[in-house]
Amino acid sequence: MSTTFNxxxxxxxxxxxxxxxxxxxxxxxxxxxxxLYYLSQAALCGRDITWDQNGRYNLWxxxxxxxxxxxxxxxCATRDEFIRFEVYFKRVLFSGGFHxxxxxxxxxxxxxxADVSFLINHLSVxxxxxxxxxxxxxxxxxxxxxxxxxxxxxKRVCQDPDKDLLLHSSNNFYRDVTQTEVENYYQTKIDxxxxxxxxxxxxxxxxxxxxxxxxxxxxxxxxxxxxxxxxVNWLRKASLVAENPEQVNYIETLCQYYETGDLxxxxxxxxxxxxxxxxxxDFVNGFIEVYGDSLGYRxxxxxxxxxxxxxxxxxxxxxxxYAQWFENQSPVEARFxxxxxxxxxxxVISAVMLGGDCYPTSPLxxxxxxxxxxxxxxxSKSVSLENISHAYHQASLTAxxxxxxxxxxxxxxxxxxxxxxxxxxxxNLHECLGHGSGRMLPGVKQDDLKAYGSVIxxxxxxxxxxxxxxxxxxxxxxxxxxxDVYKVQYNSYLRNGLMVQMARIQKGKNIEQxxxxxxxxxxxxxxxxxxxxxxxxxxxxxxxxxxxxxxDHEKLRHLFGLLLAEVQRIKSTGDYEAARHLVETYxxxxxxxxxxxxxxxxxxxxxxxxxxxxxxxxxxxxxxDSNIKDVTVTYSEGYLEQMLRYGTDYGxxxxxxxx
Ligand code: ZN
Numbered sequence: 001m002s003t004t005f006n007x008x009x010x011x012x013x014x015x016x017x018x019x020x021x022x023x024x025x026x027x028x029x030x031x032x033x034x035x036l037y038y039l040s041q042a043a044l045c046g047r048d049i050t051w052d053q054n055g056r057y058n059l060w061x062x063x064x065x066x067x068x069x070x071x072x073x074x075x076c077a078t079r080d081e082f083i084r085f086e087v088y089f090k091r092v093l094f095s096g097g098f099h100x101x102x103x104x105x106x107x108x109x110x111x112x113x114a115d116v117s118f119l120i121n122h123l124s125v126x127x128x129x130x131x132x133x134x135x136x137x138x139x140x141x142x143x144x145x146x147x148x149x150x151x152x153x154x155k156r157v158c159q160d161p162d163k164d165l166l167l168h169s170s171n172n173f174y175r176d177v178t179q180t181e182v183e184n185y186y187q188t189k190i191d192x193x194x195x196x197x198x199x200x201x202x203x204x205x206x207x208x209x210x211x212x213x214x215x216x217x218x219x220x221x222x223x224x225x226x227x228x229x230x231x232v233n234w235l236r237k238a239s240l241v242a243e244n245p246e247q248v249n250y251i252e253t254l255c256q257y258y259e260t261g262d263l264x265x266x267x268x269x270x271x272x273x274x275x276x277x278x279x280x281x282d283f284v285n286g287f288i289e290v291y292g293d294s295l296g297y298r299x300x301x302x303x304x305x306x307x308x309x310x311x312x313x314x315x316x317x318x319x320x321x322y323a324q325w326f327e328n329q330s331p332v333e334a335r336f337x338x339x340x341x342x343x344x345x346x347x348v349i350s351a352v353m354l355g356g357d358c359y360p361t362s363p364l365x366x367x368x369x370x371x372x373x374x375x376x377x378x379x380s381k382s383v384s385l386e387n388i389s390h391a392y393h394q395a396s397l398t399a400x401x402x403x404x405x406x407x408x409x410x411x412x413x414x415x416x417x418x419x420x421x422x423x424x425x426x427x428n429l430h431e432c433l434g435h436g437s438g439r440m441l442p443g444v445k446q447d448d449l450k451a452y453g454s455v456i457x458x459x460x461x462x463x464x465x466x467x468x469x470x471x472x473x474x475x476x477x478x479x480x481x482x483x484d485v486y487k488v489q490y491n492s493y494l495r496n497g498l499m500v501q502m503a504r505i506q507k508g509k510n511i512e513q514x515x516x517x518x519x520x521x522x523x524x525x526x527x528x529x530x531x532x533x534x535x536x537x538x539x540x541x542x543x544x545x546x547x548x549x550x551x552d553h554e555k556l557r558h559l560f561g562l563l564l565a566e567v568q569r570i571k572s573t574g575d576y577e578a579a580r581h582l583v584e585t586y587x588x589x590x591x592x593x594x595x596x597x598x599x600x601x602x603x604x605x606x607x608x609x610x611x612x613x614x615x616x617x618x619x620x621x622x623x624x625d626s627n628i629k630d631v632t633v634t635y636s637e638g639y640l641e642q643m644l645r646y647g648t649d650y651g652x653x654x655x656x657x658x659x
Contacts, residue, residue: 043355360612434461448574
């Protein structure tokens with residue numbers, strides 16, 4: 001990839017905006033470019049589904065903020081009120097709503113009531129009318145609730161086990177129902193004697209109508225019908241230029257699923273999709289991940305269009321070839337291992353277009369499908385996103401975070417040599433082997449661990465990767481040039497889990513996000529269990545700065561193996577109590593003093609702790625008969641420019657709720 005490419009776009013609040021490059025897009029054959037273009041359109045058309053799922057008033061607020069922006073950005077550009085407003089607007093656009101994308105806390109604008117009054121007074125009567133209000137006082141009263149009222153929709157995803165998780169979550173997956181009602185509903189609905197169950201609740205909103213619980217399905221004929229129809233239309237165009245008949249088949253099944261909402265069709269699609277390996281182009285498009293629902297039933301819409309990085313994939317394929325070998329060597333009890341690992345496939349890809357919940361924050365790796373029985377019977381597809389991690393790495397080179405939180409200069413040097421390689425390898429092992437490993441005992445259900453399920457699952461995958469990175473097999477398979485690579489990963493995993501990731505948490509708060517809980521859980525557990533042997537040592541230097549230093553990487557590997565065995569036992573047996581104990585003891589609470597220190601040290605570096613991406617722009621070039629003769633790619637669109645354009649071009653959820 002070109003070294004002159006500018007990866008950094010801009011930075012504001014706690015967010016950094018980067019750009020990624022699609023390698024060699026220009027030299028692809030026309031048919032592939034067209035396939036990518038149509039799939040990319042399908043990826044962008046679902047944007048507002050995600051916004052509406054994140055909260056029922058998000059699209060209304062976006063409309064308000066967009067109108068304010070459009071009417072003030074020329075005349076008020078240099079005024080302080082406008083500058084503060086613009087930061088809030090950009091944060092809302094980043095989050096797909098008015099809750100932080102990561103912490104899910106409500107975003108608070110740094111605006112006073114006078115600022116807001118000043119800005120909204122620029123709106124005309126007809127503009128106010130489109131917002132469902134007759135005057136600015138009415139509008140201000142509504143905005144007051146969103147901006148400053150701590151009791152109004154203060155959290156998108158509540159995970160506090162002492163509270164009713166649904167009544168305290170403001171996402172749009174449930175309405176007027178309690179956690180107990182939903183748990184009872186699924187207790188009677190899900191018959192555990194049925195083999196190969198569909199993923200109940202994955203594609204619907206659950207709400208009360210006439211005192212009955214009703215599932216309102218997301219389909220072309222139901223909720224989000226307009227957006228899903230657009231998606232289906234683009235997917236059908238794409239299938240005309242697909243690379244092979246298998247892709248045509250799974251695209252058709254996906255379209256039928258969107259048209260009917262039938263979850264059996266989604267399972268059929270997932271199986272067809274995971275078995276297709278011949279093409280270079282691939283995509284995710286659907287209601288996929290359930291992190292946005294505290295109870296883990298309902299999935300947020302997302303899309304990722306990608307193309308295979310053939311050279312890098314050769315290496316990753318080695319890992320999938322040896323999947324059974326790794327499973328047999330896994331330190332978990334034999335009865336929890338897969339006796340036959342099926343269809344694990346690993347490839348390295350480049351992102352082409354991010355959509356829905358993958359935009360603007362992109363994952364680094366994906367392992368799908370999520371359905372447990374499909375994974376056990378048919379396997380799964382794993383990818384790591386090479387151009388995204390490359391962009392992260394390029395942007396991090398100048399950030400100084402590793403230098404600040406690493407004790408020895410030697411370890412800093414090792415990190416710059418092997419850091420990117422170590423991270424990619426861990427992602428590959430996590431996605432390809434970790435999530436695909438192990439098996440459940442008969443009768444144990446996927447949702448037995450309830451709110452702790454996601455954390456336990458991520459811990460399992462991380463630990464699997466950490467454990468095997470230190471295996472001499474890595475050298476033998478030529479996956480690493482030196483065993484120092486795993487040491488670099490252990491150093492950075494602990495640096496992050498014990499310290500750096502706390503930079504993302506506000507003072508006085510604890511950890512809520514599943515991946516962060518998992519990392520701290522793993523790190524604090526090994527810190528405690530290795531205490532007597534001084535496996536990891538806490539050191540201080542330079543006016544009381546804290547560092548964690550690994551004294552014995554081999555012993556640390558052993559501890560990772562012990563924890564992996566326990567985490568696998570919890571998952572395989574559905575041991576809710578043990579999951580709760582592990583997560584609450586090690587994964588949630590932060591050490592207040594250390595947290596303050598991290599915030600201070602990280603703050604001094606002036607690096608925003610979260611990153612997101614602007615997409616490249618794909619543009620079809622038409623000949624005189626309006627046929628596509630080429631598709632061009634450009635990388636010059638700005639962040640706000642892109643967000644505003646998407647708002648205009650892809651606004652396909654128009655029956656949203658006004659406040
Ligand atoms: Zn994972």
